[in-house]
Amino acid sequence: MPSPSRRTVLATTGTAVGGVLMAGGLPTQATAASSEVSTPGDPWRTVLDDADLVWQKLPKTWYEGPFLGNGFLGSGIYAEPGTQPGGATTALRFNIQHSEVQDHRPQFGSLFGLARLPIGHFTLEPVGRITGIDWRLRLRDAELTGALTTDRGTLKLRAQVHDTRSVLAVEVTPSAGERDFRWVFHPAEAISPRAAFKPLPEGYAGNPPAEIKEYDGVTAAVQPLLAGGQHVTAWRERTRAEARTLYVNVAHSHPGTTARDRAVRAVRGAAAFSYDWLARSHRAWWHAYYRKSFLSLPDARMQRFYWIQLYKSAAAARRDAPVMATCGPWLEPTPWPNTWWNLNVQLEYWLIHGSNHVELDAVTRALSEFRTNLTKEMAAPYRADSLGIPRTTDPSLVNGASVTDGGYGVGIPGQDPPTPEVGNLMWALHNVWLSYRHTMERPILQDVLFPLLRKAVNYYLHFLEPGADGKLHLPATYSPEYGGNSRDCNYDLMLLKWGCRTLLEVSELLGVEDKLAPRWREVVSRLTAYPTDANGYMIGADIPFAKSHRHYSHMLAVYPLYEVTGRTAEERALIERSLAHWVGFEGALQGYTFTGAASMSALLGKGEDALKYLGQLMSRFIQPNTMYKESGPVIETPLSAAQSLHDMVCQSWGDVIRVFPALPSAWADLTVHNFRTQGAFLLSAVREGGATRWVRLVSEAGAPCVVRHGIAGAIEVRDGRGRHLPYEDEGDGAVKITLRRGGSALITAKGDRPDLRISPVEPNEEAPRWGLPAA
Secondary structure, X not given: OOOOOOOOOOOOOOEEEOOEEEEOOEEOEOEXXXXXXXXXXXXXXXXXXXXXXXXXXXXXXXXXXXEEEOOOEEEEEEEOOOEOOOOOEOOEEEEEXXXXXXXXXXXXXXXXXXXXXXXXXXEEEXXXXXXXXXXXXXXXOOEEEEEEEEOOEEEEEEEEEOOOOOOEEEEEEEOHHHOOOEEEEEEOOOOOHHHHOOOOOOOXXXXXXXXXEEEOOEEEEEEEOOOOOEEEEEEEEEEEOOEEEEEEEEEEEOOOOOHHHHHHHHHHHHHOOOHHHHHHHHHHHHHHHHOOOEEEOOOHHHHHHHHHHHHHHHHHOOOOOOOOOOOOOOOOOOOOOOEEOOOHHHHHHOHHHHOOOHHHOHHHHHHHHOHHHHHHHOOHHHOOOOOOOOOEEOOOOOOOOOOOOOOOOOOOOOOOOOOOOOOHHHHHHHHHHHHHHHHOOHHHHHHHHHHHHHHHHHHHHOOOEEOOOOOEEOOOEEOOOOOOEEOOOHHHHHHHHHHHHHHHHHHHXXXXXXXXXXXXXXXXXXXOOOOEEOOEEOOEOOEOOOOOOOOOHHXXXXXXXXXXXXXXXXXXXXXXXXXXXXXXXXXXXXXHHHHHHHHHHHHOOOHHHHHHHHHHHHHHOOOOXXXXXXXXXXXHHHHHHHHHHHHHHEEOHHXXXXXXXXXXXXXXXXXXXXXXXXXXXXXXXXXXXXXXXXXXXXXXXXXXXXXXXXXOOOEEEEOOOOOEOOEEEEEOOEEEEOOOOOOEEEEEEOOOOOEOEOOOOOOOOOOOOOEEOOO
16 A cells, blocks of 8 residues: 555546646635645545555454454454464464453442453464455445465355444355354453452352343344343354355443343344445445544654544444443453553543544543542532542443442542542543533533532542641542542642633623632632642652652643643743653653643643654554553553544644644645634644645634634735634734634635645654564
């Protein structure tokens, strides 16, 4: 597959008029009559085909193989562990996992009694010995295609997890020598995956074995649960012409036993159709998904990585699916078999905003839907007016924290146990704030953010006390994972100040005169300064930052809260000193250390440093299929790396849209289209030869528009019909433009009429594909 380039295939419906391509009736050059952007040909197909993962070597683990999913049902594919004498591979494994399948015994805590439960896997067992493979995970179609070669013949396969039917369909077309291949289902023991890593709680045992029976042509493995309910894996194989297609569905029910009938119906319904018939609607959904935004940069390996993360996001997340657990829908043996709220969730969902995929936002939906359960997680004296979220929960935000090692409930400042990790809900609500800011949808603000944030802040207000210095102080709380409790912990101080400032802003937006507003203002003005020392930000007043630590929880005011941004030389020096000190301790650094460092560098405009940190992430931590591990499979870090790329390409904090704020010199050319910014703007922009050529913004909400465009010299601003728009010079390369809802503005150098086609850029050099290519 050729690398992407600026050479694009012109749309077959386009016609040339005076040397200017007309695509869909829109000119591709800015003229006095129009400032519209066009996409002749199919740039999405170009970049997505180029980003396909390939395998010419057999993957042997979760970290190497293809993965399919739709936010609910997931399948990871790799060689079945275990070999015949002489080392021959005997079978291919298709894992079957589902994000809704969990236990329901809260008395054993979120990590055992409420844990996600393994379901099982199918083995594709050829007649002969596997000798080779040639596979491609086609991102554009969300489909695995290719062939498996044995010493008896070949097995051509296609596989998809259907977007809406939630059915895994695997079509296998065998050669003559492989006609007798078979599928075998292997139910997993329905026990928390943490059991392989930690001692079992007293009285805890796995669930009874699954029962496999046939129901009118559909086979089902019915897994009963000790707490009531069941999860069921149903399947059927159909033969059409030379091809045999396996259809698989998983359903879960608690406390009822409806899962079996639902799974059997789903399989029977899907099996009535051919693989190709199912694939049509499946592919249509994915094609529309990708076309909501576009990014191309000259680093081919990084560009491919980015598009794989967009694929991974939609394979792992949907608004109505459970909030992602630590390894998404692809459950494997792990010490972390549930949803983690002290960093993982937040990082998993950041990229949905800039990439214009807010339809994947399960965080806002879950926090709203299960807010009553959050109340129940609080200690009794605080339930009336406060909220928090434990470190770990199940999909309905239940924890079961009364159990030893049960998942660390909402701690009480100044007390331990439970560990007083208090800020997790505040940080999660920052994600909700981002969803509001990128869409400007009032219901998010009014129905979710304001009532939940008010109670999250209120919890802190119970414990704030004035000190001898006249400032407000917090008793000892816990900074995630550092060890030890500290007064005036930066994790909590930074989130508390952000929360109070945001409540004041939201109150004004909603026109609410809240009785607590004076208290919020007092916190903003009197809260003690964030503890620092000669090395920068401390963990808290009692604990310096003095050892290797993967989290950047002590620096949230820098990123992602953007309160401390380097506005002054002193502030910039503090950020630089804190960042250098944090990453300077080797030993405990992990992948998201480097994504955080990259985004902080991007904040400072240091594109070379940001790229350096992402390079370390790629070389040290990212696996062949772009997955990631820390003692077990985890998913947040690669997704947050995509957000770090966003931060290099565009930032929109502080009511200013910054175009290309932190690009390395090697990225002289870059194209972005329909990138979603705060204020609900869609940004398109092109950089050529190291300079920004043009910037276009479309307003969805009519919000104030201030943009730092990066175009040198005098500029022109025109609307969608090519008419000049007035603007105000805000200084520092920024202009303020008045745009109504639906209005657009094109910014160019004065007198310039650039080509407004959206096309992939030419790569700087060849790079290997992700997956396991032959070389």
